[in-house]
Amino acid sequence: MPTEKETILITAALPYINNVPHLGHIVGSHLPADIFYRFCRAKGHDVTFIGGSDEHGTPSVIAAQELGIPVKQLTDRLHAIHKNVYKKLNISYTNYSRTSKSIHHEVTKDFFKVIDAKGVYLHREELKMYFCQRDSLFLPDRFVIGTCPTCGYTSAYADQCETCSTVINPGELIDARCRICGEIPTYKLSPHLFLDLEKLSKKIDAWVESKKGIWNNHVYSIAKKWIDDGLKPRSITRDLTWGVSVPVPEFKNKVFYVWFDAPIGYITFTKELGNQYYERYWKNTKSKIFHFLGKDNIPFHTIFWPGMLIAHGGYSMPYKIVGFHYLNYEGKKFSKSKGVGVFCYNILNSDINIDTLRAYLTSVIPETKDSLFQWNEYRLHTNSEVIGKIGNFFNRTLNVIWNNFNGSLGIDAEQLTNNDELDRNLISSIKTTPEEIGKLLFKTEFRAAYQKMLDYAREGNVYLDRKEPWSLVKKGDLESAKKVLYITLNLAKSLAIVLSPIMPTGMQELWNNQLNFSGSLDTPEIWEKASKMDISKGHRIHKPKPLYEKIEIEKLEEIKKELTKPYNLNDLVKE
Numbered sequence: 142m143p144t145e146k147e148t149i150l151i152t153a154a155l156p157y158i159n160n161v162p163h164l165g166h167i168v169g170s171h172l173p174a175d176i177f178y179r180f181c182r183a184k185g186h187d188v189t190f191i192g193g194s195d196e197h198g199t200p201s202v203i204a205a206q207e208l209g210i211p212v213k214q215l216t217d218r219l220h221a222i223h224k225n226v227y228k229k230l231n232i233s234y235t236n237y238s239r240t241s242k243s244i245h246h247e248v249t250k251d252f253f254k255v256i257d258a259k260g261v262y263l264h265r266e267e268l269k270m271y272f273c274q275r276d277s278l279f280l281p282d283r284f285v286i287g288t289c290p291t292c293g294y295t296s297a298y299a300d301q302c303e304t305c306s307t308v309i310n311p312g313e314l315i316d317a318r319c320r321i322c323g324e325i326p327t328y329k330l331s332p333h334l335f336l337d338l339e340k341l342s343k344k345i346d347a348w349v350e351s352k353k354g355i356w357n358n359h360v361y362s363i364a365k366k367w368i369d370d371g372l373k374p375r376s377i378t379r380d381l382t383w384g385v386s387v388p389v390p391e392f393k394n395k396v397f398y399v400w401f402d403a404p405i406g407y408i409t410f411t412k413e414l415g416n417q418y419y420e421r422y423w424k425n426t427k428s429k430i431f432h433f434l435g436k437d438n439i440p441f442h443t444i445f446w447p448g449m450l451i452a453h454g455g456y457s458m459p460y461k462i463v464g465f466h467y468l469n470y471e472g473k474k475f476s477k478s479k480g481v482g483v484f485c486y487n488i489l490n491s492d493i494n495i496d497t498l499r500a501y502l503t504s505v506i507p508e509t510k511d512s513l514f515q516w517n518e519y520r521l522h523t524n525s526e527v528i529g530k531i532g533n534f535f536n537r538t539l540n541v542i543w544n545n546f547n548g549s550l551g552i553d554a555e556q557l558t559n560n561d562e563l564d565r566n567l568i569s570s571i572k573t574t575p576e577e578i579g580k581l582l583f584k585t586e587f588r589a590a591y592q593k594m595l596d597y598a599r600e601g602n603v604y605l606d607r608k609e610p611w612s613l614v615k616k617g618d619l620e621s622a623k624k625v626l627y628i629t630l631n632l633a634k635s636l637a638i639v640l641s642p643i644m645p646t647g648m649q650e651l652w653n654n655q656l657n658f659s660g661s662l663d664t665p666e667i668w669e670k671a672s673k674m675d676i677s678k679g680h681r682i683h684k685p686k687p688l689y690e691k692i693e694i695e696k697l698e699e700i701k702k703e704l705t706k707p708y709n710l711n712d713l714v715k716e
């Protein structure tokens with residue numbers, strides 16, 4: 142049955158550009174989004190994958206200030222690093238852009254003007270803001286530091302303590318001081334714009350309710366808890382100069398709060414591809430928008446962003462918020478400031494095999510709870526699953542064909558007569574398993590889908606063990622050997638297709654250079670071929686060779702040392 146073609150836009154959370162990405166970010170959005178994108182394309186859906194650097198806000202301003210460089214220089218350099226890291230990891234964005242582009246400023250202002258013109262969901266309010274007399278500057282968010290009232294941490298931000306995660310309300314910070322000059326700040330009244338989430342609450346709730354059963358439970362529950370706790374109007378402006386300026390005369394010295402402009406980036410970066418993309422995904426009630434993101438981003442994408450979209454009223458609403466839990470590192474939290482974790486900048490100069498890394502990471506995607514990255518597990522997974530199950534199956538099948546039949550079996554499916562139960566079971570598995578894997582992938586259950594791929598390879602190995610085509614050859618029963626190998630060769634073809642969203646490089650190499658099929662595994666609708674026994678009579682394979690290398694302990698130590706090497710942000714951005 143042909144699949145119904147869907148119109149699907151995939152986004153991965155926009156990484157904040159005040160540092161380099163770490164593996165937690167990769168596993169919590171970019172990688173699953175990429176696997177999903179590759180799968181949807183293979184199924185023949187109309188699909189586009191967008192992302193970009195989130196450059197505005199106080200953290201990048203402060204990071205630049207501390208390094209003594211213009212903020213634009215910092216974000217230019219870090220944007221380039223982010224883009225290269227995703228490329229190296231084979232994250233195949235259709236468009237990876239950035240929020241500092243002028244088109245994004247225009248799209249954001251237009252978005253705001255539509256809400257403003259309705260006169261319903263925005264209001265103005267005077268706020269008592271921190272102000273530094275010496276710098277004659279308002280001090281938003283992270284420009285004020287002091288002692289956390291909860292845990293006593295002495296470098297807590299005015300809005301949140303990074304040590305104990307407590308949200309700090311205005312006035313609660315002890316010994317507040319200006320981050321730039323150290324002076325004790327005063328307060329000054331400043332008018333700000335608010336999006337009235339309270340007024341939007343019923344509509345947001347109805348929308349969240351309509352997602353029950355589509356979203357994972359934890360995503361739905363987090364959204365419901367926020368709504369049940371009561372939504373409050375939220376300020377969308379900041380007293381800063383770095384950002385998208387507010388197109389209202391009375392706010393000319395302010396910019397939009399970074400959380401207001403960042404998600405509009407999803408629209409901008411689609412529009413950058415051309416108006417037909419913009420219309421197809423954002424102005425089409427039938428399009429399905431999937432947002433991939435980490436746990437900390439769930440409230441934002443289930444409450445605030447949909448609230449903005451409802452207030453605007455002219456864009457498609459997201460279809461599914463795919464929220465992940467956290468990936469911990471060897472039992473600790475990834476932390477750039479504490480130097481814990483894998484810093485993806487180092488990946489740029491590393492010879493680590495990207496396919497095997499992606500495969501291991503897929504096996505630990507934190508779908509239902511926090512999960513753990515462990516170096517030795519990476520080694521074991523590569524050796525026993527990727528090589529032991531998948532690689533082993535390909536090698537055994539292709540080597541027997543290459544060594545005994547000069548690479549060509551000379552039969553096709555019509556010669557598969559007198560099949561026994563083992564044959565029939567494997568043939569039936571080839572017909573049904575790709576579809577089952579596809580269903581799991583479409584439900585964004587990546588770990589279960591990957592497990593099924595491994596089981597699929599294992600089925601092939603068990604079949605070979607039982608049939609022993611190499612013994613059939615020795616006994617001179619070439620016809621029986623060919624039948625067995627014809628079935629496993631079709632399974633090899635099927636596996637290459639279903640594994641390619643996770644291990645794109647190795648599977649493409651196998652496809653062209655060993656299985657000897659032409660074309661790319663990126664071809665739309667190629668998934669259908671995964672359930673067909675259709676290799677032609679005259680087909681000849683090329684000389685097989687192992688796709689992946691085993692990782693010995695010494696090699697692992699080398700990789701680990703390379704990837705955990707501390708770096709100095711200063712060196713990266715001044716290079």
Ligand SMILES: [Zn+2]
Pocket residue numbers: 289290291292293294297302303304305306307
């Ligand atoms: Zn604290």
Ligand SMILES: [Zn+2]
Pocket residue numbers: 273274275276319320321322323324
């Ligand atoms: Zn100051």
